Amino acid sequence: MDILEKIVIDKRKEVDLRKSLIPVSQLESSVLFSRETVSLANALKNSTTGIIAEHKRRSPSKSVINHTLNVQDVATGYENAGVCGMSVLTDGKYFGGALDDLLLARASVKMPLLRKEFIIDPYQILEAKAYGADVILLIAAILTREEIKSFSEFAKGLGLDVLLEVHNEQELQKSIMPSLDMLGVNNRNLKTFEVSLETSKKLSTLIPNDFVKVSESGISSIEAIKKLQPFGFKGFLIGENFMKTNNPGESAASFISSLK
Numbered sequence: 001m002d003i004l005e006k007i008v009i010d011k012r013k014e015v016d017l018r019k020s021l022i023p024v025s026q027l028e029s030s031v032l033f034s035r036e037t038v039s040l041a042n043a044l045k046n047s048t049t050g051i052i053a054e055h056k057r058r059s060p061s062k063s064v065i066n067h068t069l070n071v072q073d074v075a076t077g078y079e080n081a082g083v084c085g086m087s088v089l090t091d092g093k094y095f096g097g098a099l100d101d102l103l104l105a106r107a108s109v110k111m112p113l114l115r116k117e118f119i120i121d122p123y124q125i126l127e128a129k130a131y132g133a134d135v136i137l138l139i140a141a142i143l144t145r146e147e148i149k150s151f152s153e154f155a156k157g158l159g160l161d162v163l164l165e166v167h168n169e170q171e172l173q174k175s176i177m178p179s180l181d182m183l184g185v186n187n188r189n190l191k192t193f194e195v196s197l198e199t200s201k202k203l204s205t206l207i208p209n210d211f212v213k214v215s216e217s218g219i220s221s222i223e224a225i226k227k228l229q230p231f232g233f234k235g236f237l238i239g240e241n242f243m244k245t246n247n248p249g250e251s252a253a254s255f256i257s258s259l260k
């Protein structure tokens with residue numbers, strides 16, 4: 001069994017437990033549920049830098065990245081750096097995150113927030129909204145075409161943007177549909193952890209131009225971004241490169257100023 005399969009098995013158990021403890025009606029009556037969302041896709045379209053900065057404490061591929069920072073400080077630092085949006089990992093077991101991280105980030109900033117999660121059930125989309133997200137991630141590798149369609153339409157109905165993540169041509173072909181706002185190419189294979197920016201370049205030509213193209217993972221230099229821009233990428237999701245430092249906001253700020 002590969003790591004992605006393991007994560008999904010654990011996630012189903014976790015979601016069943018959450019559902020039994022917090023009913024949908026409670027999520028729907030939370031204060032943030034009626035908040036008006038801010039579009040990440042629009043922010044990326046209007047930006048010349050397009051950085052989406054991530055809060056990630058650890059990962060199955062790197063183990064500990066940073067366990068000492070306060071998520072509110074990280075969020076404020078990223079916003080001041082001028083990023084287009086922030087990705088907040090909410091998976092606990094494999095990434096050391098929590099839904100409360102999303103809530104705390106929301107309390108600190110106005111910029112678009114992405115709930116970074118292994119979404120396998122519409123309940124998690126309601127949670128995303130209730131905890132202050134503006135965007136959800138859907139991962140093609142763990143969903144059927146029918147699920148991608150129904151989950152993305154459900155999210156759109158709640159005012160959330162949808163970022164659909166693919167890693168190969170087959171995942172991309174099954175996923176293209178109008179209810180998605182952004183198509184992300186993950187340069188990291190979630191089954192083997194291998195990282196190659198060539199994956200973004202290879203798949204870019206197959207992504208129709210009506211989607212905002214995002215390149216995800218393994219980006220650690222300005223040169224990498226300069227190489228990806230000619231392939232039509234408008235968004236760049238960066239986690240470890242910022243989170244491995246003592247001050248992710250400052251590293252994002254200096255990264256963005258050298259990109260301009």
Ligand SMILES: O=P(O)(O)OC[C@@H](O)[C@@H](O)c1c[nH]c2ccccc12
Pocket residue numbers: 054056116117139165186216217218219237238239240241
């Ligand atoms: O830390 P990196 O290599 O800059 O990567 C960030 C982000 O792309 C990565 O965390 C990610 C991309 N897709 C995911 C899906 C689930 C968990 C994590 C991810």
